[in-house]
Amino acid sequence: MKKYALRRLLQLIPILFAITFLSYGMMRIAGSDVVTQKMENTGQVVSEDTLNAAREQLGLDKPFLTQYFVWLGKLLRGDMGNSYVSGFSVFDTFISKLPATLLLTATSILLTIIISIPLGILSAIKQNSIIDYLIRLCSFIGNSLPNFFVSLLLMYFLSIKLRIFPVIAKEVSLKSVAMPAITLAIAMSAKYLRQVRATVLDELSKDYVAGAKARGVKFSVTLWKSVMKASLVTVITLLMLSVGNLLGGTAIVESIFMWDGVGKMAVDAISMRDYPIIQAYVMWMAIIYVLVNLLTDLSYRFLDPRIRLGGVKQ
Numbered sequence: 001m002k003k004y005a006l007r008r009l010l011q012l013i014p015i016l017f018a019i020t021f022l023s024y025g026m027m028r029i030a031g032s033d034v035v036t037q038k039m040e041n042t043g044q045v046v047s048e049d050t051l052n053a054a055r056e057q058l059g060l061d062k063p064f065l066t067q068y069f070v071w072l073g074k075l076l077r078g079d080m081g082n083s084y085v086s087g088f089s090v091f092d093t094f095i096s097k098l099p100a101t102l103l104l105t106a107t108s109i110l111l112t113i114i115i116s117i118p119l120g121i122l123s124a125i126k127q128n129s130i131i132d133y134l135i136r137l138c139s140f141i142g143n144s145l146p147n148f149f150v151s152l153l154l155m156y157f158l159s160i161k162l163r164i165f166p167v168i169a170k171e172v173s174l175k176s177v178a179m180p181a182i183t184l185a186i187a188m189s190a191k192y193l194r195q196v197r198a199t200v201l202d203e204l205s206k207d208y209v210a211g212a213k214a215r216g217v218k219f220s221v222t223l224w225k226s227v228m229k230a231s232l233v234t235v236i237t238l239l240m241l242s243v244g245n246l247l248g249g250t251a252i253v254e255s256i257f258m259w260d261g262v263g264k265m266a267v268d269a270i271s272m273r274d275y276p277i278i279q280a281y282v283m284w285m286a287i288i289y290v291l292v293n294l295l296t297d298l299s300y301r302f303l304d305p306r307i308r309l310g311g312v313k314q
Contacts, residue, residue, distance in 0.1 A: 154183060
């Protein structure tokens with residue numbers, strides 16, 4: 001297991017470098033930079049000499065490969081540089097946004113588990129009943145609604161009409177995170193409960209369930225001790241992928257509710273061509289998905305001993 005994990009990590013190092021190079025190059029293709037963007041936003045008219053001096057100060061006058069390797073060298077030494085816009089340390093800026101993203105991720109995943117797993121199991125047990133049809137209908141509706149529309153609906157009913165939650169997040173707290181978390185949980189639950197239902201139905205159709213019933217074993221015992229244990233591989237895979245997505249920030253939802261997380265930070269940085277912030281975000285996303293996929297693979301062996309990982313002996 002240790003050799004497999006180490007081998008996977010070593011294989012992913014070149015991928016991380018390739019991601020940094022491609023993202024760095026794609027930002028330069030945009031045809032604009034932070035200096036031009038600042039001038040456009042202020043509406044001031046400045047000379048070309050002033051613009052060139054500002055680019056030289058930020059190192060934007062150097063060739064692309066020179067800029068990239070200078071940035072990469074600093075990154076390998078633990079220096080992520082300073083923001084072109086604010087002048088603050090990129091690392092400090094990123095760390096300051098992380099608690100909001102972690103709180104939103106944890107709350108959304110918890111709500112998704114509470115909603116999708118019980119409803120998915122209930123829908124499978126009550127297959128082709130009124131309850132099953134109703135749950136599947138709600139799932140279809142929830143999966144069809146875009147996040148921005150759900151956000152607006154929640155704002156109207158929970159904030160404007162009922163005045164339960166604030167319209168705009170003012171601080172990193174449970175009350176402020178409620179509506180963004182509910183918005184994300186609705187979309188994820190609508191998708192995942194159908195996966196849970198399909199997985200549980202597949203397990204219920206297997207011979208060991210019929211054998212347990214013939215031996216007089218209670219259905220609830222078979223369901224929780226056998227069926228759900230066999231279904232955990234699918235459930236864990238879905239949840240781990242969601243964790244990776246949420247830790248990267250959900251730009252649309254965070255921007256609508258003004259939730260000051262990593263996703264909103266990335267959107268602001270992209271609009272201002274703040275390259276150091278964007279690169280830090282890209283690295284964060286790449287590392288998160290690499291680690292999430294690795295942890296998902298490793299969890300398979302513990303959940304289902306029949307699975308062999310990379311030739312690892314049981």
